[in-house]
Amino acid sequence: MKLLTTALIGLASLVAATPAAQAEGVLDRVKARGELRCGVGDPTPGWHSLNNDNRWVGFGVDYCRAFAAAVLGDAEKVAIMPIGWASSYEALRSGEIDVATTSHTYRIERDTGLQVNFPSAYFFTGITVMTRKEHEIRSFEDLEGATICHISGSSDEATIAEWYRAQGLTFKSLPFDTMTAVSEAYSKGRCDAFATEPALLAGFRLGYANPDEHEILNDLFSIDALGPMVAEGDEQWNNITRSVIFATVAADQYGLTAESAAEAAKSSDNASVRRLLGTEGELGKFMGLPADWGLQVVTQVGSYSAIYDRNLGKDSASKIEPGYNRLVRDGGLFWSPSF
Structure with missing residues (x-):
């Protein structure tokens, strides 16, 4: 009986302490x-x-x-x-x-x-790409063998790779640690396409010297939350x-x-x-x-x-x-x- 009483007291103490613990x-x-x-x-x-x-x-x-x-x-x-x-x-x-x-x-x-x-x-949103209009890219398939810039270790990287693998197509991946670095690489011509969410691409496009020279594809590699x-x-x-x-x-x-x-x-x-x-x-x-x-x-x-x-x-x-x-x-x- 003493053991049971001790156990109940201990349980009561634990329950009483729980709100305080949660509050911290x-x-x-x-x-x-x-x-x-x-x-x-x-x-x-x-x-x-x-x-x-x-x-x-x-x-x-x-x-x-x-x-x-x-x-x-x-x-x-x-x-x-x-x-x-x-x-x-x-x-x-x-x-x-x-x-x-x-x-x-x-x-x-x-x-x-x-x-x-x-x-x-x-x-x-989803993942798509921005390209230069002069390249006349109309679909992801048109980027077969092209270089795509993206942020390193992101879901973008895996999503794009999975899509091209499923289509039996290849592309060259060029990752960077920050989105700013990705944008700079694309603007300097180091890659043929810049991949991320459309809203982000639209924001970066506004910062380029000639925004109208770039277009964002309507297709999506995936739909994401x-x-x-x-x-x-x-x-x-x-x-x-x-x-x-x-x-x-x-x-x-x-x-x-x-x-x-x-x-x-x-x-x-x-x-x-x-x-x-x-x-x-x-x-x-x-x-x-x-x-x-x-x-x-x-x-x-x-x-x-x-x-x-x-x-x-x-x-x-x-x-x-x-x-x-x-x-x-x-x-x-x-x-x-x-x-």
């Missing part, structure tokens, strides 16, 4: 620091780059700010850290950064084998980052904008809208966030379509059609569960 995670570190550390990839127009005012801007950067708005109530309380694609895994595991919006392709081997989590996809990454093992932080992405998508589903969200929080008769914006329910409490975390995301950063349009779409220099990056009801792949 990324959320607490961010709150204590008063700043969210967000890792971004190599400078890429439309995704993460410095503007003329030396301010970080881009699709991935906006999601850094959305996470800060949710957790700290201020989208500007974020340190943008340009760590590059290859370094992001270790930076997350070591705690150097809290989240990475380096926008890696969501692959099962990464999600399960690199001690990182992909909370949710926030961009659907990109998303932010967090370190494995912190379910609370994983839930927060996923919920912030869903909040931006839900804003579009409910017709909310940065300008209309505050009024909707007070007057909407839609329970899901009120829960998203913090005027009903305890969603914020469940995640360790303020009740109005969703309202702060939408009012300070915007809905998904607003983030897309200003960085990549109709309000940007690239003016890339959303394609898959629309709500399901509009023919895209995005949907948010009810709040």
Whole structure:
């Protein structure tokens, strides 16, 4: 009986200690620091780059700010850290950064084998190539035997190799450690094609002396999902980052904008809208966030379509059609569960 009592006391102590142990995670570190550390990839127009005012801007950067708005109530309380694609895994595991919006392709081997989590996809795309118009490349088959530049060790490399192998064709691979190096090699004529996502290619093309001399093929080697990454093992932080992405998508589903969200929080008769914006329910409490975390995301950063349009779409220099990056009801792949 004494042994059983001792065991029960020990179990009770373990259960009591569990919330405290869980609480010592990324959320607490961010709150204590008063700043969210967000890792971004190599400078890429439309995704993460410095503007003329030396301010970080881009699709991935906006999601850094959305996470800060949710957790700290201020989208500007974020340190943008340009760590590059290859370094992001270790930076997350070591705690150097809290989240990475380096926008890696969501692959099962990464999600399960690199001690990182992909909370949710926030961009659907694929791999294609940019070539010079003078070469008159109309399809991937036209690049038989050609040299294709790409980033080293990326999913792009494996995807392209698998496609050409399946077709019984060959190509010459020329990898580089950074996307900037890939772009420079292509611009100097070291390769016949530059391979990566269409949105990235469009951004780099804008920086060339004569952008109209280059074209991006419409064909895709694959259809991929990109998303932010967090370190494995912190379910609370994983839930927060996923919920912030869903909040931006839900804003579009409910017709909310940065300008209309505050009024909707007070007057909407839609329970899901009120829960998203913090005027009903305890969603914020469940995640360790303020009740109005969703309202702060939408009012300070915007809905998904607003983030897309200003960085990549109709309000940007690239003016890339959303394609898959629309709500399901509009023919895209995005949907948010009810709040």
